[in-house]
Amino acid sequence: MQERKLEPLGWPMIRLALVIMVGGVTPLIDTTVVNVALHTIGDGFHVGSGAVQWLTTGYLLALAVTVPVTAWASDRFGAKTLWLVGLMLFVVGSGLCAAAWGFGALVAFRVLQGIGAGLMLPVMQTILVRAAGPTKVARVLTVVMLVATIAPIAGPLVGGLIVTSGSWRWVFVINVPLCIAAIALASAYVPHERPQRGRELDLLGVLLLGVGSTILLYALSNAASSGDGAALRAWPPLAVGVVLIGAFAVRSVKLGDRAAIPVRLFAQRSFGIAAGVLFLTGVALYGALFLIPLYFQQERGMTALQAGSILALQGVGSLLTRWVGGVVDKIGAKPIAVIGVLGCSIATTPFAVATSHTGYLLLGAALIVRGGALSAVNIAVSAGAFVDLARPDVPAGSAVVRLVQQLGGSAGTAILATVVAGFAVTASPAGFHAAFLCSLGLTMVAVIPCLLLPTRSRAVGTVAAPSTPSDESVREPGRPR
Numbered sequence: 001m002q003e004r005k006l007e008p009l010g011w012p013m014i015r016l017a018l019v020i021m022v023g024g025v026t027p028l029i030d031t032t033v034v035n036v037a038l039h040t041i042g043d044g045f046h047v048g049s050g051a052v053q054w055l056t057t058g059y060l061l062a063l064a065v066t067v068p069v070t071a072w073a074s075d076r077f078g079a080k081t082l083w084l085v086g087l088m089l090f091v092v093g094s095g096l097c098a099a100a101w102g103f104g105a106l107v108a109f110r111v112l113q114g115i116g117a118g119l120m121l122p123v124m125q126t127i128l129v130r131a132a133g134p135t136k137v138a139r140v141l142t143v144v145m146l147v148a149t150i151a152p153i154a155g156p157l158v159g160g161l162i163v164t165s166g167s168w169r170w171v172f173v174i175n176v177p178l179c180i181a182a183i184a185l186a187s188a189y190v191p192h193e194r195p196q197r198g199r200e201l202d203l204l205g206v207l208l209l210g211v212g213s214t215i216l217l218y219a220l221s222n223a224a225s226s227g228d229g230a231a232l233r234a235w236p237p238l239a240v241g242v243v244l245i246g247a248f249a250v251r252s253v254k255l256g257d258r259a260a261i262p263v264r265l266f267a268q269r270s271f272g273i274a275a276g277v278l279f280l281t282g283v284a285l286y287g288a289l290f291l292i293p294l295y296f297q298q299e300r301g302m303t304a305l306q307a308g309s310i311l312a313l314q315g316v317g318s319l320l321t322r323w324v325g326g327v328v329d330k331i332g333a334k335p336i337a338v339i340g341v342l343g344c345s346i347a348t349t350p351f352a353v354a355t356s357h358t359g360y361l362l363l364g365a366a367l368i369v370r371g372g373a374l375s376a377v378n379i380a381v382s383a384g385a386f387v388d389l390a391r392p393d394v395p396a397g398s399a400v401v402r403l404v405q406q407l408g409g410s411a412g413t414a415i416l417a418t419v420v421a422g423f424a425v426t427a428s429p430a431g432f433h434a435a436f437l438c439s440l441g442l443t444m445v446a447v448i449p450c451l452l453l454p455t456r457s458r459a460v461g462t463v464a465a466p467s468t469p470s471d472e473s474v475r476e477p478g479r480p481r
Contacts, residue, residue: 017128017140019189023087023182024124026175027117030094031059032155033162033171035289036308039297040163045103053417056290057410058107059114061217064406065210066118068260070126071396072201073119078193079127083186086119091179097172118406125398127190129386140325153315156293160308205251205260212244213407220414261403262396265389270333271397273452274385275404277337280446281377282408284344287416288439292367294420295351295432313364317371324376325383333384334453336376341446343373348443352436377450384453412442 034055042052073082093113100106128140162170219238252259266272289311296307328336347370350362382401389397419438420431 013140016189016191019185020083020124020127022185023083023120023179026087026090026178026182027063027113027120029155029158029178030113030117030172030175031056031286032289032311033159033174034059036156036159036293036304036311037163037168037171038290039294040168040304041106044168045106047103051103053290053413054107055110056286056413057217057417059110059117060286060406060410060413061214062111062114063118063121064403064410065206065213066115067122067399067403067406068206068209069201070119070122070402071399072260074123074126076201079123079130080186080190080192082119083123083127083190084183086116086123087179087183087186088116089113090116090120091176091183092116094172094175094179098169100169118402122398122402125382125401126394129394129398153312153319155315156308156311157305158308160303160305163304200258202251202255202258202260205248205255208244208248208251209260212241212248213410214241215244216241217410217414220411220418261400262393265393265397265400268388269452270388270454271385271400273449274333274381275400276449277341277377277381277446277453278385278401279404279408280442280449281341281344281374281381282405283412283415284348284439284443284446285374285378285412286409287412287442288348288370288436290413291416291420291432291435291439292351295436299356299432310360310364310367313367314371314374317368317373318375320368321372321376321379324379328380328383332454333380334450336380337384337450337453338447340373340375340377340380341443341450344370344377345440345443345447347373348436348440352433352440354433354436377446381450381453412439 038052038055041055042048045052070082077085090113093109093111093116096109097106097113100109158174159171162168162174215237219235219241248261249263252261252263256262256264266275293304293307293311296302296310297304300307302310324336347366350358350366354363385401386394386397416435416439419435
């Protein structure tokens with residue numbers, strides 16, 4: 001079979017990706033910066049790791065439950081309008097977080113940030129996937145990932161520097177100029193789309209999924225708790241959450257394309273399997289992003305800046321896998337995904353067995369490998385998720401992809417924080433080891449769906465020629481049609 005020559009991306013497509021990433025990198029930087037500051041914030045408000053994890057879990061959960069609205073809102077108001085609204089909510093939430101007067105207020109404002117990010121991140125993917133088309137999507141995602149490596153490299157360093165030399169409140173202030181710049185650039189360069197007003201919002205479906213996810217995460221955050229009433233705080237909410245999400249799935253099947261999230265998309269083998277992998281890698285990625293800086297600060301006695309410097313090595317690993325997109329366009333997602341998940345599992349092992357004598361050189365090398373492996377998996381699987389979707393299904397597909405990643409992240413953070421907090425009650429130093437072992441096990445499970453991914457993309461090297469809307473989608477602003 002003759003290999004198809006890849007079509008160049010072109011400057012308009014590259015410029016659109018860079019413009020979108022000015023805003024898209026903001027919530028990515030925010031997550032890494034705030035994670036480094038969690039220990040200091042917890043000390044400042046006199047709360048433990050079990051409570052402080054809600055700054056991460058609440059944010060990710062708000063992001064996740066907002067995502068189902070984006071597929072409908074992208075059609076109803078246009079992707080560009082929704083992108084700008086998300087940026088505005090995020091910058092307002094950031095300002096309020098910086099001014100928070102108590103821990104409860106800070107959690108609430110983090111939720112507002114999460115809502116803004118929940119609008120931004122799926123729409124970012126919708127804009128880029130629609131503009132790129134199936135033959136360019138992996139390479140466009142590589143451009144995005146190349147720019148996004150600023151977040152895992154600079155974020156921990158900036159967060160550590162801020163916490164070490166000033167107030168933790170500045171970790172939220174730094175979002176403001178980035179968001180303002182993103183709003184200005186998007187207004188000038190992101191193409192308009194004609195709104196489609198035919199479909200109504202499935203509000204009941206959104207509520208079922210949102211409330212069910214929230215209750216389920218609450219149950220997971222209490223799963224390892226002990227003491228009087230521990231079982232009542234975990235099992236009944238778990239059952240209620242499962243019932244509500246099940247009701248959402250039944251309603252989605254009944255409504256079809258009118259549902260908030262059409263579960264029929266999971267019937268497409270490549271998309272359904274990719275969604276499962278992204279959920280599990282979300283558990284591994286976000287759970288460990290919460291865990292690693294706390295480990296270095298609480299167990300190794302590091303300052304926030306020192307912990308941030310080591311955590312930045314994950315970003316270096318991501319930078320080293322920038323070439324993956326072109327490979328995925330040629331050979332498909334399966335080989336890269338399997339190798340990436342195995343690499344991530346191997347790189348997590350040193351943390352699971354580490355002692356006070358384990359060298360920093362080994363842990364630093366593990367973080368580089370871990371960052372590169374997760375980056376490769378996310379590029380490969382995200383690209384593989386979209387190769388068989390029709391263009392009208394891209395907004396819903398983007399919403400599902402982001403939803404499963406963020407729900408996985410929320411679940412991972414809640415589970416690992418609960419494991420650490422459970423051991424802290426007995427003053428045992430084994431909490432981090434148990435949490436890393438849990439993360440390792442969850443990562444290994446992701447190998448199974450990776451093995452089921454299609455070996456080769458249908459859009460590459462076959463007679464099924466894709467319809468690439470790139471010329472129309474990235475038309476110069478003001479250029480006549």
